[in-house]
Amino acid sequence: MTESQESKIVILGIETSCDETSAAVLLNGSDLRSHIISSQIKTHQKYGGVVPEIASREHSLHFQPVVQQALDEAELTFKDLSAIAVTYGPGLVGSLLVGVSGAKAMAYAAGVPLIGINHLEAHVYANFLEHQDLEFPLLALLVSGGHTHLILFEAHGRYKVLGHTRDDAAGEALDKVARTLGLAYPGGPQIQRVAQEGDAQAFKFPRAMLEADSLDFSFSGMKSAVLNTLNSARMRGETLSVPDIAASFQQAVVDVLVHKTLMAINRTRVKTLLLAGGVAANKLLRETLDRTLAERGVRLVYPSPIFCTDNGAMIAAAGYYHYLEGDFAPWTLNAVPGLGFA
Numbered sequence: 001m002t003e004s005q006e007s008k009i010v011i012l013g014i015e016t017s018c019d020e021t022s023a024a025v026l027l028n029g030s031d032l033r034s035h036i037i038s039s040q041i042k043t044h045q046k047y048g049g050v051v052p053e054i055a056s057r058e059h060s061l062h063f064q065p066v067v068q069q070a071l072d073e074a075e076l077t078f079k080d081l082s083a084i085a086v087t088y089g090p091g092l093v094g095s096l097l098v099g100v101s102g103a104k105a106m107a108y109a110a111g112v113p114l115i116g117i118n119h120l121e122a123h124v125y126a127n128f129l130e131h132q133d134l135e136f137p138l139l140a141l142l143v144s145g146g147h148t149h150l151i152l153f154e155a156h157g158r159y160k161v162l163g164h165t166r167d168d169a170a171g172e173a174l175d176k177v178a179r180t181l182g183l184a185y186p187g188g189p190q191i192q193r194v195a196q197e198g199d200a201q202a203f204k205f206p207r208a209m210l211e212a213d214s215l216d217f218s219f220s221g222m223k224s225a226v227l228n229t230l231n232s233a234r235m236r237g238e239t240l241s242v243p244d245i246a247a248s249f250q251q252a253v254v255d256v257l258v259h260k261t262l263m264a265i266n267r268t269r270v271k272t273l274l275l276a277g278g279v280a281a282n283k284l285l286r287e288t289l290d291r292t293l294a295e296r297g298v299r300l301v302y303p304s305p306i307f308c309t310d311n312g313a314m315i316a317a318a319g320y321y322h323y324l325e326g327d328f329a330p331w332t333l334n335a336v337p338g339l340g341f342a
Helices: 041-045 052-074 093-110 119-129 170-180 187-195 220-235 242-268 283-294 312-324
Strands: 010-015 020-027 031-039 083-089 114-118 138-143 148-155 158-164 272-276 299-301
Touching (some): 010 052, 010 093, 010 312, 020 052, 020 312, 031 052, 031 312, 041 052, 083 093, 083 119, 083 312, 114 119, 119 138, 119 272, 119 312, 138 242, 148 242, 170 187, 170 242, 187 283, 220 242, 242 283, 272 283, 283 299
Parallel strands (some): 010 083, 083 114, 138 272, 272 299
Antiparallel strands (some): 010 020, 020 031, 138 148, 148 158
16 A cells, blocks of 8 residues: 555544444544544433443434534545444444444445454554554553453554453443442442542452463452442441442452553563553553553553543544555444454
8 A cells, every 4th residue: 555545544433332322534543533422321321321222222313413423524525435444343232233234334335445343452442543653562451341351462453362351341340339339320430439539448358360370350259249348238237438438449440450460561571551441541540550560661551531432533543454454344244242352
């Protein structure tokens, strides 16, 4: 691909894996011309979590207006696009199908390539939106509501999973504890907010490290320890401090994430860590990693908060690098709700 061709690469990124309908137009992998997110948080708050059937219906209602707004703000039309990139997994099957079906129809009608994007990979590529000087190899800590992974990136398209959660993801555990504490959805940000007023040493919740040499994670037992503490207190008629519980649990989760990450850094000898996923916006996690890695001469990189949660910009960013490799999807592309990070 010539330099003149690369200078005109325009990717429309589409994200509908869960409860955000998002579209973004990205030029040359870093020039974000538009970024639209239609959130369903208020719709699902009354249920304490995402209701799949409602999510897919909301995507159907907002998909076309969101895509059109993204094109309008970028002052472009479908004729100006080089390709359309869309999340095809993992996620809620109904939500994914809205995005995949819409993207396939638009790409076919516009006569441009279709690019299928792994949602997990895209979270990592959110870092490339704001950091153009990243050099491989890179270690990524992906922490979201559904996934917790440590991934070694040797080059674009070449990565290896070093560790993953064996049960609950970190974000999932935070959300479940928040719900038990009576906090609003989404729980992770609420835990962080309430924890600011609490004592992180008030409760000694366990840190599940698994086998001595394992880079895998386990948060189910840690979550259960909080639930047992709360249930025991209720049976005794005691009232525990919600801020103290939140702060202590948040600290336990961060301790495990940081410990496993340091193990991976020592094993791989990488000089840059990419933080990704919704929990990457957690202030305590960022500050702890920043301080700990600086002592070891390792650079910490993370996206702006808007690019940590599900968004179309990260899909477009991943799509750009797939486009450079000519990695296009067939018209038979389908939603894969259980797609892994191979």
